[in-house]
Amino acid sequence: MLGWVRLLGAFLFLLCACQPLPEVGVEPPYAPVAHTAGVRVVVAGMRSPEGAEPYRVFLGGLEEHLGERVEAFGRRTYAEVLEVLRRGEAEMGFLCTLAAGLGVEEGFLDVVLAGETLFPYQSLIVVAEASPYRELAELRGMPFAFTDPLSNTGHAWPRLLARGLGEDFFARAFFTYSHDRALEAVLDGLAEGAAVDRVVYESLGVRALRVVAQGPVDPPPPVVVPRDLDPKLRSRLVRALLRHGATPQGQKALRALGLRGFRPAEEEPYRAVYQRAREVLP
Template sequence: MNRALHISVLFALLAAAAACREPLPQVTLADTETPPSSSAEKRLLRIAIAPMESAERSSRHYAEIFEAVGERMGMKVQFLHRQTYGDILALVQHGVADAALVCSGPFVRAEHEFGAKIIAVPLRAGTTSYHALLIVSAAGPIRRLDELRGRSFAVSDPLSTSGLLYPADLLRGSGESIGSYFSRVIYTRSHDKSIRAVADRVVDAASVSDIVFDRMVQQEPAIASKLRVILRSPPYGPPPLIVHPHADPALTARLQQALLHLHEDAQGRAQLAKIGLERFSPAEAVNYDAVRRLDRGAWGDQKR
């Protein structure tokens, strides 16, 4: 579990892992920074953002929120981006990031592998949950999952709940896998790219987060007319902000309090509203058992 592996995982290996339950892709920290040592550098709050959306969109959506949090804490924020969820988890595991905003699937993996803890979850439209959406082109005839056999499919990341774990679970019940059911699988590395791949008819279908889908439709209304939602998953625990179990407890507590109180002034509410959030909440009442079941179905009890 403590050995670091490759940061650049071939797409073919990812496809094989998704279909055949081979070990999860590993990462190396060769290109990451050594944790800062000087007193000035220690004032940095290092936040990793998982690629649920492309780096450009993630930076645009979350920069204001975490910079506001940093101001409340008297700290300068450094954003860390990587290409895969596994890479982001490695930053937390090895102390390169103080906290990371991740999807529910990566959290469950991190919880299993090194005991990651949630410090806050986003509240959206009055709920701390989200759904996976199975989408196809609105210009085509497909309206059911069984019509997708032999078609092409886009996956955002092999650790993604909505991008892979949910559709894999749908197929597992009939003895199929992502690799056996679809004729071609591509890895896009973010939900917005999967959505665009379907809208542009690069692939026939994808399973994506409704958080990213709703945000894209709000920002680009024309894209909605190009897409058809044919399945909606049960609710899953939302993308949480996680920390290592041995992270600095004082820093973790300050970060948590800054997030939980961000909505209490007009500026904070406006920053949250820009990305469709109402506030951050404690994670005690959030249930990730459904995601844990999907994770076990895909990977069993194996660790990377």
């Protein structure tokens, strides 16, 4: 019910351009900040706080492998998560592919692991199953749900895909600040289409929606650390994530997120995603 109210606020923004988008507050399972934990982990809002419980469960189990307290916290936007990492207010982050590429390009983030996804990581444009739309071009000027301005699958790629379809193609688009809320916007009739991450879409098992377009398979959302993080702590974090991800408890939480585990990752593919998207970023 709470998620529906917030999405209604976003829809009203389309009708009253002078009104700002509603604030999406930080809710359980995330604390607004982490001061007392030995390891602070910031999680980007790829899922709403309500839908991100598996992250809290997974990170809670990480404490056993690190031998110290782990606290997860969130921010409303990917840009705010980047600022937390830029200022050294978290030792580790779970971040979107494009936002991670921006941090790599600007020199303050390192990609240490990539998620091994159960489904290809790519952008999907979805509409209601019963709607008449069969391709992206038919959604011109319709209410449309993006996820975040720095989302690869939920914003940048759809804008790249729509190049040549008119500068006002997404004139009635709004941001929901998570992939599950973008899907809810279509299901609730607040948007005619939405751009989302396929991994989230498939792992949620959403019914009554249909895919009308999809983007290329890109490097999946990574685990990142500040570039100036102590090397010994960085190695401890990586080892602990890999160990915990292989346990039955870790596997259960990861599967709920559409992941099977983690693998070492290079930063250049993430930089390339950011560079590809620069021309359509706000």
